[in-house]
Amino acid sequence: MADNTYDVIVVGTGAGGGTAMKMLCEAGLRVCALNSGPRTDPDKDYRNHRQVYDLKYRGYGDPLRFKDKPHQEPYSVEESEYSEGRDLFEHDVAYSNAPGTDWYWKRCKATGGKANFWGRSSARFGDIDFKAADLDGFGENWPVDYAEIAPWFSKAERYMGVASTIQNRPSNPDGDYLPPIPWRCLDYIIKKGAEKIGVPYLPDRCAQLTVAHEGHPACHYCGNCSRGCEVGSFFSPTWFTIPEAEATKNLTLLTHALVRSVLLDENGQAKGVAYVDRNAKKEVEVYAKVVVLAASCVETAHIMLNSKSRHWPTGVANSSGQLGRNLCEHLYGCPGYGYLPRLLGQPATPDSIADSTVAWMPRWQNLKNPREEKFIRGYSVYMGGGCGEFPGYYGELEGFGAKFKRDIKRYYPTSVGALIQAPTLPSPTNYVDIDPDKQDIFGIPQLRFHFQWGENELLMWQHSKQVMVDLFKAMGAELWGTDVEPNRPGTSLHETGVCRFGNDPKKFVTNKWAQTHDVPNLYICDASIFPNCTDKTTTMPIVAFTMRTCDYMLDNFKKGVHSRT
Numbered sequence: 001m002a003d004n005t006y007d008v009i010v011v012g013t014g015a016g017g018g019t020a021m022k023m024l025c026e027a028g029l030r031v032c033a034l035n036s037g038p039r040t041d042p043d044k045d046y047r048n049h050r051q052v053y054d055l056k057y058r059g060y061g062d063p064l065r066f067k068d069k070p071h072q073e074p075y076s077v078e079e080s081e082y083s084e085g086r087d088l089f090e091h092d093v094a095y096s097n098a099p100g101t102d103w104y105w106k107r108c109k110a111t112g113g114k115a116n117f118w119g120r121s122s123a124r125f126g127d128i129d130f131k132a133a134d135l136d137g138f139g140e141n142w143p144v145d146y147a148e149i150a151p152w153f154s155k156a157e158r159y160m161g162v163a164s165t166i167q168n169r170p171s172n173p174d175g176d177y178l179p180p181i182p183w184r185c186l187d188y189i190i191k192k193g194a195e196k197i198g199v200p201y202l203p204d205r206c207a208q209l210t211v212a213h214e215g216h217p218a219c220h221y222c223g224n225c226s227r228g229c230e231v232g233s234f235f236s237p238t239w240f241t242i243p244e245a246e247a248t249k250n251l252t253l254l255t256h257a258l259v260r261s262v263l264l265d266e267n268g269q270a271k272g273v274a275y276v277d278r279n280a281k282k283e284v285e286v287y288a289k290v291v292v293l294a295a296s297c298v299e300t301a302h303i304m305l306n307s308k309s310r311h312w313p314t315g316v317a318n319s320s321g322q323l324g325r326n327l328c329e330h331l332y333g334c335p336g337y338g339y340l341p342r343l344l345g346q347p348a349t350p351d352s353i354a355d356s357t358v359a360w361m362p363r364w365q366n367l368k369n370p371r372e373e374k375f376i377r378g379y380s381v382y383m384g385g386g387c388g389e390f391p392g393y394y395g396e397l398e399g400f401g402a403k404f405k406r407d408i409k410r411y412y413p414t415s416v417g418a419l420i421q422a423p424t425l426p427s428p429t430n431y432v433d434i435d436p437d438k439q440d441i442f443g444i445p446q447l448r449f450h451f452q453w454g455e456n457e458l459l460m461w462q463h464s465k466q467v468m469v470d471l472f473k474a475m476g477a478e479l480w481g482t483d484v485e486p487n488r489p490g491t492s493l494h495e496t497g498v499c500r501f502g503n504d505p506k507k508f509v510t511n512k513w514a515q516t517h518d519v520p521n522l523y524i525c526d527a528s529i530f531p532n533c534t535d536k537t538t539t540m541p542i543v544a545f546t547m548r549t550c551d552y553m554l555d556n557f558k559k560g561v562h563s564r565t
């Protein structure tokens with residue numbers, strides 16, 4: 001057996017890839033995982049309680065850091081001066097936007113991917129999501145229902161450690177939870193206001209360890225999560241799946257390995273991948289009996305679209321012509337922000353305890369009747385505020401000098417704001433393809449985005465603004481304003497849908513097990529298989545569906561459908 005031949009190749013080491021390689025290694029398979037960037041090192045790459053004033057550029061970053069980089073845009077939130085210099089984020093591989101498209105593609109190329117810095121909101125999807133087409137007549141049902149996937153949701157939650165409460169709302173199914181994150185003062189005020197207008201305000205499902213869990217320490221509520229947790233108190237591949245896969249000694253992890261295409265045998269089946277060794281600047285091949293793509297939603301489609309051959313002239317496993325189609329996303333934006341006058345001048349409290357998703361308003365629209373509102377389906381809202389690290393409301397206050405400073409302090413506990421999470425519907429005009437005219441610096445044809453917000457999510461956006469007017473009044477808050485436009489598409493990082501799963505090979509790229517219809521030894525373990533977005537986030541479901549796919553694949557190894565090396 002050659003050194004470069006494995007049982008399984010896994011492309012990507014994020015939430016999906018990390019989970020796949022852990023499960024497959026623990027089952028005794030020899031796995032080669034490829035990751036496009038460097039190894040994440042929490043000691044160097046996370047915040048480690050440094051303050052922005054400890055940093056050379058006060059958190060704004062070296063103004064010359066993107067000099068000569070093909071992709072110059074900084075990535076909000078996740079990319080920061082704390083980890084600058086270690087090249088964790090993708091700025092070498094450019095992408096294209098078709099005319100009229102403004103997609104913001106934020107990529108963490110280090111091991112563990114975006115879940116090093118994620119927001120940890122981890123709700124289950126329910127039948128209201130899986131069977132939405134039956135309810136409102138739009139689009140396609142998912143090929144699984146809640147009863148079928150629920151055991152894997154439990155498995156994923158128990159592994160990741162998700163904190164929440166039992167809430168008895170079928171639209172937002174309950175799971176297996178650690179104790180919830182303690183609420184802040186403002187959560188109680190928001191809840192009272194929300195009750196008055198008939199909107200639920202409940203603990204979110206948050207993958208953050210409120211108690212010690214499976215060898216990982218309990219959270220100490222420093223509020224640094226989106227700069228990386230230096231003790232591993234929330235689920236991330238860096239602290240969970242990657243070390244566990246390595247402990248089996250069955251893993252070969254290749255870093256700085258940018259996969260360009262799936263290699264095919266004479267029958268058009270997967271036999272390995274071709275990648276660019278970014279350090280050596282040369283193309284290399286590795287081989288395996290089974291290939292798993294988990295490069296994050298659109299990058300998985302990019303690799304497949306670039307895997308053209310005489311068997312698959314438009315990209316591997318694309319006999320349906322659906323590869324890259326139906327790109328979905330969450331519309332994000334702030335439908336209302338302001339302050340709570342009753343908290344003016346109150347002592348500061350540590351409200352930045354979890355850095356985001358302590359509580360939320362899970363979807364409450366169109367629950368009784370799928371067409372109660374002007375839009376179909378529904379959205380959720382996260383509320384934030386209180387004594388955060390930075391007084392983001394400073395622009396609302398007038399003046400300067402000592403009075404300005406006093407005002408900043410007086411308003412410190414009072415701020416409150418909303419973030420809408422509104423799913424787009426699948427649309428034939430929202431998709432990715434290969435830009436025929438552009439290649440990246442490694443000679444790989446670039447991915448191109450075609451995407452516009454649709455009427456349905458824009459109606460949700462308008463609806464949420466009116467809800468905020470009502471909520472602010474009900475909780476005795478002053479509304480300072482709203483975002484005029486939603487955030488740029490791509491901002492949420494919850495894109496889905498470009499390799500959708502379904503039973504009909506003519507309409508879907510993979511079957512219900514995330515095994516491509518055309519190439520049975522090619523599997524997908526990321527959100528590209530999800531047929532559409534819901535009002536919930538994607539990562540816990542990525543872990544759950546990956547666990548299910550791996551169980552199915554391991555069964556196929558046992559049955560001899562896949563052979564070992």
Ligand SMILES: Cc1cc2nc3c(=O)[nH]c(=O)nc-3n(C[C@H](O)[C@H](O)[C@H](O)COP(=O)(O)OP(=O)(O)OC[C@H]3O[C@@H](n4cnc5c(N)ncnc54)[C@H](O)[C@@H]3O)c2cc1C
Nearest residue numbers: 012014015016036109113114119120121259296537538539
């Ligand atoms: C600030 C922030 C907040 C978020 N909040 C939430 C939240 O509250 N809830 C939620 O569910 N989700 C949230 N997300 C999104 C969440 O992080 C992603 O859904 C999840 O991490 C996706 O996992 P993935 O494995 O599919 O992709 P990624 O994490 O992107 O991992 C992909 C991996 O593939 C590798 N790779 C990519 N291309 C190639 C290639 N060509 N060759 C080799 N390797 C490649 C990358 O290096 C990376 O390691 C948030 C993300 C961020 C950054």
Ligand code: SF4
Nearest residue numbers: 219220222223225229
């Ligand atoms: S708040 Fe908790 S999970 Fe977040 S970085 Fe601090 S210790 Fe880690």
